[in-house]
Amino acid sequence: MLRRHPEPLLWMLFSAGGVVSGMLMPVLVLLFGVAYPLGVVDAPTYDGLRALVANPIAALVLFTLCALSFLHWAHRFRHTLYDGLQIKHLNEVIAVVSYGVALVGSGVAAYLLWQLS
Amino acid sequence: MEQTHTYGDTPYHPRWLRRRVSTYWWLWKPAYLRFILREGSCMFVGWFTVYLLLLLAALLEGPLAYELFLAWSATPAVLIVNVVTLGFVVFHAITFFQAAPQAMVVRLGRARVAPQTVLLGHYAGWVVVSAVVAFFLLGA
Amino acid sequence: MAQRIRLQIARYRPEQESEATFDEYEVPYTKEMAVLDGLNFVKDRLDGTLAYRWSCRMGICGSCGMTVNGEPKLTCATFLGDYAPGPLRVEPLRNFPVIRDLIVDIGDFMRKLVRVKPWIVRSAEKPIAGGEYLQTPEQLEEYKPFSMCINCMLCYSACPIYGLDPKFIGPAAIALAQRYNLDNRDEGSADRMEVLSEHEGIWGCTFVGECTKVCPKHVDPAGAIQRYKLTAAIDSMKAFFAPRGA
Numbered sequence: 290m291l292r293r294h295p296e297p298l299l300w301m302l303f304s305a306g307g308v309v310s311g312m313l314m315p316v317l318v319l320l321f322g323v324a325y326p327l328g329v330v331d332a333p334t335y336d337g338l339r340a341l342v343a344n345p346i347a348a349l350v351l352f353t354l355c356a357l358s359f360l361h362w363a364h365r366f367r368h369t370l371y372d373g374l375q376i377k378h379l380n381e382v383i384a385v386v387s388y389g390v391a392l393v394g395s396g397v398a399a400y401l402l403w404q405l406s
Numbered sequence: 407m408e409q410t411h412t413y414g415d416t417p418y419h420p421r422w423l424r425r426r427v428s429t430y431w432w433l434w435k436p437a438y439l440r441f442i443l444r445e446g447s448c449m450f451v452g453w454f455t456v457y458l459l460l461l462l463a464a465l466l467e468g469p470l471a472y473e474l475f476l477a478w479s480a481t482p483a484v485l486i487v488n489v490v491t492l493g494f495v496v497f498h499a500i501t502f503f504q505a506a507p508q509a510m511v512v513r514l515g516r517a518r519v520a521p522q523t524v525l526l527g528h529y530a531g532w533v534v535v536s537a538v539v540a541f542f543l544l545g546a
Numbered sequence: 547m548a549q550r551i552r553l554q555i556a557r558y559r560p561e562q563e564s565e566a567t568f569d570e571y572e573v574p575y576t577k578e579m580a581v582l583d584g585l586n587f588v589k590d591r592l593d594g595t596l597a598y599r600w601s602c603r604m605g606i607c608g609s610c611g612m613t614v615n616g617e618p619k620l621t622c623a624t625f626l627g628d629y630a631p632g633p634l635r636v637e638p639l640r641n642f643p644v645i646r647d648l649i650v651d652i653g654d655f656m657r658k659l660v661r662v663k664p665w666i667v668r669s670a671e672k673p674i675a676g677g678e679y680l681q682t683p684e685q686l687e688e689y690k691p692f693s694m695c696i697n698c699m700l701c702y703s704a705c706p707i708y709g710l711d712p713k714f715i716g717p718a719a720i721a722l723a724q725r726y727n728l729d730n731r732d733e734g735s736a737d738r739m740e741v742l743s744e745h746e747g748i749w750g751c752t753f754v755g756e757c758t759k760v761c762p763k764h765v766d767p768a769g770a771i772q773r774y775k776l777t778a779a780i781d782s783m784k785a786f787f788a789p790r791g792a
Contacts, residue, residue, distance in 0.1 A: 294743060294744075294745070294749070294782075296743075296745065296749040297743075297775075297778050297779040297781075297782035297783070298779070298782065298783075298786075300749065300775055300779055301779045301783070304509075304779075306451075307498070307502040308502065308506075308528075310451050310455075310495070310498065310499075311495075311498060311499035311502045311503060311532065312499070312531060312532050312535040312536075313535060313539065314451065314454060314495045314498075314499070315492065315495050315496050315499055315532075315536065316535070316536035316539045316540055317454070317458070317539065318454055318488060318491050318492045318495050319492055320539075320540065320543055320544075321457070321458075321461065321479070321488075322454070322457070322479070322485075322488030322489070322491055322492060323485070323488055323489055323492055325476065325479065326476070326479045326480035326484070326485050326488070327480070327485070328480075330544065332476050333543060333546035334546070335465070335468075335469040335472045335473075337545075337546035338465060338472075338546050339465055340546070341542060341543070341546045342462065342465060347542070351458070351462075354455075354458075355455050355458060355459065358451050358452070358454075358455040359452065359455055361448060361451060362448045362449070362451050362452035362455070364448075365445050365447075365448035366448055366449070366452070368445070368752045369442070369445040369446065369448070369752075372706065372707060372710055372711075372752060373429075373432060373442060373445070374429060375427075375429055375710060377711075394455065394456070394459070397459055398455075398458075398459055398462070401459060401462040401463055401466055402462065404466050405462060405465060405466055416642075416643055416651060416653060416654045416712065417653075419643065419651075421560035421561075421645075422560075422643035422644060422645055422651060423558050423560070423564075423565070423566060423643060423644040424643045424644075425640075427641075427706065427709040427710050431706050431709065431710070432706070434616075435616065437754075437755075437756055437759065438706060438754065438756070441752075441754045441755070441756075445752065505753060505755075505772065508758075508766065508768060508769035508772050508773075509769070509772030509773055509775070509776055510772075510773065510776055511773065516684065
């Protein structure tokens with residue numbers, strides 16, 4: 290029988306996060322990070338955006354995006370420290386901290402979206 | 407034989423030459439640098455997720471906080487970070503989608519879908535998703 | 547009159563020195579001469595003490611892999627003319643301990659290879675009277691690209707993960723495991739998964755992708771590893787949601 294490892298699950302979440310953030314983030318960064326601040330297009334009104342975020346489907350998409358993006362970050366961050374900087378002796382600490390941050394971040398996202406709904 | 411120290415999976419041998427990989431191995435060749443930049447893109451994915459949470463928090467707090475968030479987002483430092491973020495996020499999307507056909511074999515019936523088709527499918531999805539998001543946000 | 551090219555060849559003579567040095571030789575070449583022919587010229591005419599491995603000269607034995615101008619190459623399939631006017635640097639394969647000059651110790655790879663059982667595993671053999679195991683062209687096509695591996699270890703040399711963590715089982719061993727997993731006659735995938743689902747198995751790989759680029763036989767070990775990860779992940783999800791199920 291297979292030994293139980295968290296790796297397959299973590300990798301699945303990492304991959305899902307890669308796809309979801311790849312699909313959604315470029316347009317969001319372009320609008321919220323660049324186009325609105327530069328005034329290329331008008332930023333959404335408070336009421337308009339609030340109504341949009343309150344939509345259950347939009348909230349679900351946003352939550353998925355935030356949670357999976359955090360998990361994607363955590364996985365890559367851990368591996369890059371492991372390979373790139375060769376700090377293997379801290380592997381477990383880094384793993385706990387990275388995935389812990391990702392879970393806390395996802396919790397915050399869930400709380401905010403819940404309050405906004 | 408095993409009581410002497412070993413290096414990796416090769417037993418120690420007094421006359422063999424071993425070189426340790428430098429911490430800066432990723433500067434050795436362009437492909438390695440591209441790899442580390444690809445992995446590094448996760449920092450920008452993480453940053454923008456935090457940025458989204460800040461936006462949501464501002465929305466929750468009220469119209470004034472939202473205005474302040476928008477003003478903050480237009481400050482040079484934040485703007486520069488986000489322009490760089492845009493570059494990395496696009497790079498992340500491209501590299502991630504490029505890897506997809508290598509990782510999965512898609513089948514229609516018995517025939518294997520060509521890797522190029524899988525790649526094109528991802529790009530098509532990207533365009534559609536971006537268009538839908540832009541449609542809703544520009545209409546809001 | 548043939549043209550000439552300078553070769554800077556890494557030397558390591560453990561009885562004399564504790565570090566590698568470079569010796570420079572000038573060899574004549576014609577456009578059909580490979581780097582290996584250059585080395586043979588050095589050995590035959592200039593310096594008989596040069597040590598390196600080679601056998602078939604036609605890209606099938608996998609023994610003449612070396613680092614040529616920083617890239618892992620089969621020296622029999624890399625041509626001197628492409629590097630004119632030189633100088634051309636020939637070093638042993640990276641990530642392996644050097645025994646002498648251009649010769650590396652391949653024991654680690656050989657031990658890893660056996661661990662993934664790169665042969666057809668059957669729980670019960672059919673009696674001979676039962677006839678052969680039939681395979682359709684489509685079934686052959688499933689694993690054929692992975693079966694082209696010649697164990698030259700260029701992929702290990704290109705893989706920074708293997709360099710950093712010598713316990714990593716490595717590209718070729720995983721590609722060869724996939725070659726048998728994808729063979730419809732084989733029943734050993736669960737055995738192989740035991741070895742490959744370890745951290746030093748497939749999960750150690752972060753998809754640098756260089757193994758695939760340097761492979762002289764177009765095996766795509768990087769793709770094999772990612773596909774394996776997907777299979778392993780789906781399997782483990784199934785095991786999680788249906789723990790005792792089929």
